[in-house]
Amino acid sequence: MQRPSGGRPPGLVWIPAAFVAAAMLLPLGYLILRSFEDGWSGVLEVLLDGSTLAVLLRSISLAVIVTGASIAVAVPLAWLTARTDLPGRRTWAVLAALPLVVPSYVGGLVLISALGPRGMLQGVLAPLGVERLPEIYGLPGAALALTLFSYPYVFLTARAALRGMDPALEETARSLGSGAWKTFFRVTLPQMRPAVVAGALLVALYTLSDFGVVSLLQYDSFAREIYTQYRSAFDRTPAAILGLMLVALTAAILYTESRTRGRARYHRSGVGTARRGAQVNLGRWKWPALVFCGAVVSLALVLPIGILLFWLARGLVEGEPLRLVWGAALNSVYVSAAAAALAALAALPIAVLAVRFPGRVSGLLERLTYLGYALPGIVLALALVFFGSNYVPAIYGTLGILLFAYVVHFLPQAVGATRSALLQVQPSVEEAARGLGKGPTKVLATVTAPLTRSGIIAGGALVFLTTMKELPATLLLGPIGFDTLATSVWTATSEAFFARAAAPAILLILLSAVPMYLLVIREKKQ
Amino acid sequence: MSDPMVRMTGVSRGYGPVKAVRNLDLTLERGGIMALLGPSGCGKTTTLRLLAGFERPEAGEIEIGGRTVAGQNANVPPEKRGVGMVFQDYALFPHLTVRANVAYGLKNGQRRSGRVEEVLALAHLEDLGGRMPHELSGGQQQRVALARALAPNPDIVLLDEPFSNLDASLRARVRAETRDILTDAGATAIFVTHDQEEALSLADEVAVMLDGTVVQSAPPEDLYHRPATREVAEFVGEANFVPGTADESGRFVCELGDMPACGACIGHVEAMLRPEALRLRALTDGEESASGATVLAREFYGHDQLIKLRLDSGPVLCSRLGGGPGFRPGQRVGVELRGEAVVFPRT
Numbered sequence: 001m002q003r004p005s006g007g008r009p010p011g012l013v014w015i016p017a018a019f020v021a022a023a024m025l026l027p028l029g030y031l032i033l034r035s036f037e038d039g040w041s042g043v044l045e046v047l048l049d050g051s052t053l054a055v056l057l058r059s060i061s062l063a064v065i066v067t068g069a070s071i072a073v074a075v076p077l078a079w080l081t082a083r084t085d086l087p088g089r090r091t092w093a094v095l096a097a098l099p100l101v102v103p104s105y106v107g108g109l110v111l112i113s114a115l116g117p118r119g120m121l122q123g124v125l126a127p128l129g130v131e132r133l134p135e136i137y138g139l140p141g142a143a144l145a146l147t148l149f150s151y152p153y154v155f156l157t158a159r160a161a162l163r164g165m166d167p168a169l170e171e172t173a174r175s176l177g178s179g180a181w182k183t184f185f186r187v188t189l190p191q192m193r194p195a196v197v198a199g200a201l202l203v204a205l206y207t208l209s210d211f212g213v214v215s216l217l218q219y220d221s222f223a224r225e226i227y228t229q230y231r232s233a234f235d236r237t238p239a240a241i242l243g244l245m246l247v248a249l250t251a252a253i254l255y256t257e258s259r260t261r262g263r264a265r266y267h268r269s270g271v272g273t274a275r276r277g278a279q280v281n282l283g284r285w286k287w288p289a290l291v292f293c294g295a296v297v298s299l300a301l302v303l304p305i306g307i308l309l310f311w312l313a314r315g316l317v318e319g320e321p322l323r324l325v326w327g328a329a330l331n332s333v334y335v336s337a338a339a340a341a342l343a344a345l346a347a348l349p350i351a352v353l354a355v356r357f358p359g360r361v362s363g364l365l366e367r368l369t370y371l372g373y374a375l376p377g378i379v380l381a382l383a384l385v386f387f388g389s390n391y392v393p394a395i396y397g398t399l400g401i402l403l404f405a406y407v408v409h410f411l412p413q414a415v416g417a418t419r420s421a422l423l424q425v426q427p428s429v430e431e432a433a434r435g436l437g438k439g440p441t442k443v444l445a446t447v448t449a450p451l452t453r454s455g456i457i458a459g460g461a462l463v464f465l466t467t468m469k470e471l472p473a474t475l476l477l478g479p480i481g482f483d484t485l486a487t488s489v490w491t492a493t494s495e496a497f498f499a500r501a502a503a504p505a506i507l508l509i510l511l512s513a514v515p516m517y518l519l520v521i522r523e524k525k526q
Numbered sequence: 527m528s529d530p531m532v533r534m535t536g537v538s539r540g541y542g543p544v545k546a547v548r549n550l551d552l553t554l555e556r557g558g559i560m561a562l563l564g565p566s567g568c569g570k571t572t573t574l575r576l577l578a579g580f581e582r583p584e585a586g587e588i589e590i591g592g593r594t595v596a597g598q599n600a601n602v603p604p605e606k607r608g609v610g611m612v613f614q615d616y617a618l619f620p621h622l623t624v625r626a627n628v629a630y631g632l633k634n635g636q637r638r639s640g641r642v643e644e645v646l647a648l649a650h651l652e653d654l655g656g657r658m659p660h661e662l663s664g665g666q667q668q669r670v671a672l673a674r675a676l677a678p679n680p681d682i683v684l685l686d687e688p689f690s691n692l693d694a695s696l697r698a699r700v701r702a703e704t705r706d707i708l709t710d711a712g713a714t715a716i717f718v719t720h721d722q723e724e725a726l727s728l729a730d731e732v733a734v735m736l737d738g739t740v741v742q743s744a745p746p747e748d749l750y751h752r753p754a755t756r757e758v759a760e761f762v763g764e765a766n767f768v769p770g771t772a773d774e775s776g777r778f779v780c781e782l783g784d785m786p787a788c789g790a791c792i793g794h795v796e797a798m799l800r801p802e803a804l805r806l807r808a809l810t811d812g813e814e815s816a817s818g819a820t821v822l823a824r825e826f827y828g829h830d831q832l833i834k835l836r837l838d839s840g841p842v843l844c845s846r847l848g849g850g851p852g853f854r855p856g857q858r859v860g861v862e863l864r865g866e867a868v869v870f871p872r873t
Contacts, residue, residue, distance in 0.1 A: 434605050435579075435607075435611040436605070436610070436630055436674065436677075437631050438605050446630070
């Protein structure tokens, strides 16, 4: 029997929680304030502008194409690696998830240097008389890059759903007279749907918020347009209004998803089944399946790393100094580690409140922290630039405001991990400790903390990984002259110094791979 | 009632409009083992949590060892109550060994004094001290939970459905072990259960809870033979209800005959007869009896058997016989009374 411990949460919990929630509200609140500075007329002027509508349409079409393509790539991959006798399926599963560690702007850099004008492919094809390649800039390039490096979101959720599914459901369908295909479409696929939707949602939100790819590949979606407006226009209010529109679009998608999620939980079967589902014998289809897996992994993983290594080698030969890279790497690591620690700390009171003292207020506080998801990095950064330069110039342009942006942006990840770790600790275990004569603080230190430690660390690792790759906030809010790996890649790529971008890009991938590896290992142990 | 260890007076506790516990009175002597028996949802677990201090009463007073721990001006937190609790899911600390689990509630001095080993021995866990909780069987986990609760020498030990997570085959043995461990430790204990057999066999005192309040608290045999209300009679063991009359001389008369009665009321009454009070005699073909009946069904348990029968006058009753050869469905029998009836006002 699970019951909330009686009474009010202690001040130790709810006061910090309230602070964190207020901090979460600050950027959005200020963005709204700023957008309506000139009243409704100013907002309407931007809203009704033809070019704004074009930006909106471009953003939506990019999101739809990338999401659709990701599902088309990821669902077959998930099924092949989870349910068939595909040779090397465990290795394929790891390789197919790995493109997640390639930051989108690194993907953009690879695509441009390989397929762009005067790029590597053209260099190879030039002797054959090919003078022009299909245009890579704009929608096709952006969609390709984003699909290649964000499909793993769908792959991971779909695969987990396939593995967690109760095989008895499929067996029941078969024994009731459904054939293999009919069973797949009428039982397996509907069971996967919530997981696929969850993954697709991540892809769509990521696509909308992505700044690196659309900027490098010059596709004027919201993120790029906001940056351009911010950079060029004297009046920055239109940038704020565009940012608010992007937030509204994100919120609309999140809202739609949450309306349908109630059923999703119902679909998921319990944790871990005793038996794994039956394995499908691919037979002759093994070869096309291998080609498919190979093609995806080559494009999303082998090609980028190969191209980066090529540029690195070429840079080294031409005497590109590596010294700057180490400085940037150090900056990246310590700012990410600080953000991870702060986010884990800030997540703790929120998660304790949500799990141990469920109620309307604590639910609201918890949901407020998810604002970080709804605020794309560029919008968050913009809001904090306005706020910092207008109200607290003392911290504007310091690491403090950058760390604040990171924590607001990535707090949901830390809250999610801490929350699920806390949920696994039965309240009765804490009560048993109370009954044995230990006060609340002692119980927290000797029972709750040791039991949730690994979950909290996992949340921190996730924040570390994402902070490492973060670009727009670092670009807008970092102190002058503060180079991280992400900004180094960005600067070098926008100036087409691919050789200079290669070293930080490779380092970034390696560093991001560490938490990813930890998370995968952790998953296996459970 | 010389030395009560636990005294609850007029305690109420609700969840919103629902009163889980209302106006509850309860007393338990030092060294006694009490069962809180009731159907699910009657407020047993809430009562336990009120005693442990995980819930606060809205009204009433709770005393443990002569000290008021909850009431008008008092609310002692759980860690200061000296109450050991064994949870339904045992709630062992999964990150600590058996020994560390048992030692958790001890002060440093007690730990060094060998109390841990003493308690491990008491619970027959000497060889398992180094194991982790997940490496133990269900019965062993239960003993660790009990040992952990007993280690700091609490005034009372509370056990929430302690045997419900065990296999039926294991339950009887663990039950006896638990009783022995509690007795050896000289502990005062209250355990919650919805299983009447468990309550009657294990406890010195059984408190029957219905709808959030204790309707009767008595030693098991009194509860069984002298239930205070019809509800208690129905909840504890099987009961037959037969209409009839009771007179001042303490006799109950009905269509089946007459027998001594206890209970305060006279006139038109309803008597509770335990199945053991009905004796059956096979009727030969054509033989008529004033108390004739037809066997409907038989449940055979080995050591005894339950016979369901329909009286010629209509009512269906139940009789418990020894494990010998039984009666077949459809057979004609005559019913005889023995023992004592408990009479209640007719409803």
